[in-house]
Amino acid sequence: MSSRLPDLSTRLLVLRLSTVVIFLALVTQLAVLQFSRGRQYQERALFNRTRVVQTEGARGVIYDSQGRFLARNRALFAVALVPADLPDDPDFAVSLQKRRALYRALLDVLQQAMAEYSPPPTPAPEGLPSFYEVGQSRPPGPSILSLEEIESLVNQRELGSAYQPVLVAENLPREVALRVEEERYRLPGVEVVVITRREYFSGSDIAHIVGYMGPIPQENITTYVERGYPADAWVGLAGLELTYEQTLRGRPGRKVIEVDVNGRERAVIGQEVPPRPGRNLILSIDLDLQKAMRQALEGGIRPLRSHSAVAVAMDPRNGHILGMVSLPTYDNNIFADGVTPEEYREIAEAPGFPLINHAISGIYPPGSTFKLVTASAALQEKVITPKTILNAPGIIYLPNRNFPDNPNLAQPFVCWIYKSGGQHGDINVVYAIAESCDIFFYKVGGGWPVAEFEGLGVETLAYYANLFGFGNLTGIDLPAENPGLVPNTRWKRLAKGEKWVTGDTYNMAIGQGDVLATPLQVTLMTAAVANNGFLYKPEVVAAITDDRGNVIEERGPQLIRELPIDPKWLDVVREGMWLAVNWEGGTAKDIWDPDLRIAGKTGTAEFFDPEIIRDRRGNLPTHAWFTAFAPYEDPEIVVTVFVYNGGEGSLVAAPIAHKILQAYFDIKARRAEAANPAAGDDTPVEETP
Amino acid sequence: MIRFNWRSFDWLLLVAILMLSIYGVVMINSAVQGDPELTNYPQRQIFYIVAGLVLMFAVAAFDYKFLSFLTEPFYLLVILLLGLVGVLGNRIFGAQSWIDVFGLFPIQPSELAKVALALAMGKYLAYHLDQMDRLRTVLIALLIMLPLLVMVFLEPDLGGAIVLAVEGVFILIAAGLRVQHMVLGVVAGLGLFPFFWGLLQEHQRTRLLIFINPTADPDSYFNVNQALISVGSGGLLGKGYGQGTQSQLHFLRVRHTDFIFSVIAEELGFVGAVGLLLLLFFVLMRLWRIADRARDPFGSFIVVAIAGIVLFQTVVNVGMNMALVPVTGLPLPFVSYGGNAMLSIMMLVGLAESVAMHHRKIEF
Known part of the structure; x- marks a missing residue:
């Protein structure tokens, strides 16, 4: 057996040599990895352990005009x-x-x-x-x-x-x-x-303006991610939070960190680029007035009858919105912590659609407030002069175009006053505005063939309506604005497949028929009348500041257009509005106030709603409108009140507007006093909130 | 009769093994930093080393000649234990060490199978050395291996089964396996492969496929990738002890066991890694020397089997760390953390020392 051992030794030598070769191979591979490819692997190790992370800056804060927090x-x-x-x-x-x-x-x-x-x-x-x-x-x-x-x-x-x-x-x-x-x-x-x-102060008082934030909607994720948002970020979804998303967000910073395999930060490497906090918004809205407007509106309407109502206040000198209330409202703090789809639907679909800002998204027939456009246009187009007197019975019969001599085919047009059996008689444009005479404006708008009186006609009326801002977006810095509708011949042919007739012009001249406008558009119209023909873009944000409070951008008046209407004609229209409030025959005489010098125009706009039944006489339900400015000589505020299904403008909307104007001038006096107490010794100094 | 011949005890082998083990403890200490679950692993490893040394000396004290008589009962005992693990272990305690539950030292039956194979195959081939030219001898040797191989594979321990097969091949080569038999074996293996494949269950096939093509398994692909980055970024002197970004930031997984070599190469660089390889190389050279000087073929074959195991595990583990061979759970001998592996390898070294102490008398 031992004779075999030398053989065994030989084979063991082979195994030893194999061991040497194998170890040499291992060392070679080690050298290749660590020396030839060392740099490459060092780079990969660096790539492994470092991450560039984006840090979000604090979102901008929203203040009211007095510097009070609205969103924080x-x-x-x-x-x-x-x-x-x-x-x-x-x-x-x-x-x-x-x-x-x-x-x-x-x-x-x-x-x-x-x-x-x-x-x-x-x-x-x-x-x-x-x-x-x-x-x-x-x-x-x-x-x-x-x-x-x-x-x-x-x-x-x-x-x-x-x-x-x-x-x-x-x-x-x-x-x-x-x-x-x-x-x-x-x-x-x-x-x-x-x-x-986000935390929203005075939530429901100003929710429609401030808006709210939420997770990026599924359908927009790519858009936001392309703009550098993390997919799980929260973004503005409504109101200013949406319009000013980019401004409020600021610029994200970046830093390089060392991470472990789980991506957890272990250390910061090198210089960190700090994020720039978002810009702050300062609104032109005074929260005190905003609250007073809401109170006046809530106090002046009948809940079970009107499911929604709007009040808008604007400075006619620059288009700054001073207050904007849309009822029903909601508390935007609900959204600050996230809502379930069920909760959202419950709020969104509640009666009156609380999430919708009816002041800019709701479109309604403007009714008699539209007569300001008709009057201005007719004066400028020389259809009438201030001295033109037209006869205004309670009812007129517009002869049939094809059979002018057959009275049975004539179409009746009534004035609001005819329902109580009255008539305005012979009347000029100033009193027609003050008394809101329908017949006068039918004739001015559509003409009166019986007396061979030529009216404005639909195209000219539509042209002026567009000039006043109707049928277009005002461009306010809030989302979801509705342009409304100014009908004309072409529109009727395309939309209804029917020919425009003089009766349509009659209806249009008094803001009925197919004219649809937002309460903000009505406000803009009144402002243009009040300021001698300047149409300003309405704005909610008055200034933008950085995180240290330095003003970055101040929003002055932004002119949309100067109306091609001679100021002397607007003087005439203003006089009519003045008499509407300050003359015993005016439609808004009940809110006459010797201190405030209000001029205004009422509106009672018929509308068709299958759910609201007509009254006993078969009259259609009506929205209540009132649009006014003050002081008459030097207007600094325009107020428009709209109450859905509110009834008479003079009875429902005008008193609300009156209260709002009272509140405005009260607050103004209080602030002046607080700023300069010596000037007002005789009146007790009120506490400013 | 038990006769101690400590003069013939291979002290240099012991010193090399101790250095490797201490190297291991030091690197395990670095590898488990920042992992609250593993903080006491270096201490535990020291305990395993001490226990392993005791076991080593106990085994070395036996003249392996006596083990020759115990070969058959021991072989049957291991088969029985493997069967118990297969029947009970899988169901009740999971695949791991059911013996552990009974308070015995945590050596898995699959580790004992390595000893059983070395003894049984070594004894048979030692008696039939003059018949190595007959295919029958080779086939019988393989039949001795087969039950152990199958049962370890079913345990399931694919790595263990492969180690057993390699161990058997090493003994056969040492015994003088003819080249034509080797070729025949390879051809037969390839021919029978589809048959075996059919016998396997789905998950066993998956395991084999991943063994052959690790990129199919994203987890092991990730691990190998990170190991390559660790080794490659180490450079000449490494990033410093406890400073490896790959290991300290946990990009390297199972750092204290499978990928301990990557930790060494990253933190101590080429110098540290080559030092480790030199120690392992030295251990192998000492083992081949013992096999060469054994007093009989039986002793030789036992040590060849042990050296084969150490060589194979080293190549597979280090090779896996450098993406040369597929990923398996095979530990780096003496260095990787683990009580079972440490006790097992120490036991095998004890067996080798026993052979060393009873070596062929060479006249001084």
């Missing part, structure tokens, strides 16, 4: 678990046990901290919620998941993305979040997360 950022504290960092063990049962112990420890810390934390007393709500407000928000309380909920959530998440945090407690008070942060050293996988959300 609020930090929300939450506690999250990162499944990948939780204790683990190859043995499932052990792993489960370890994790349960961790969850229990975390819940103990949370509960103990919550017990020790005494919340500040919550202020009592101011009165009962109004009929015209839906979905009052309650500040969301802390919510902490149970052990079973945590377990099932973590298990679900672990299958998918184990590095995505699972929120286990939300809306925690700062103190409680800090306690968890302190205990984190013994709670692996637990993280304290800070989420910024």
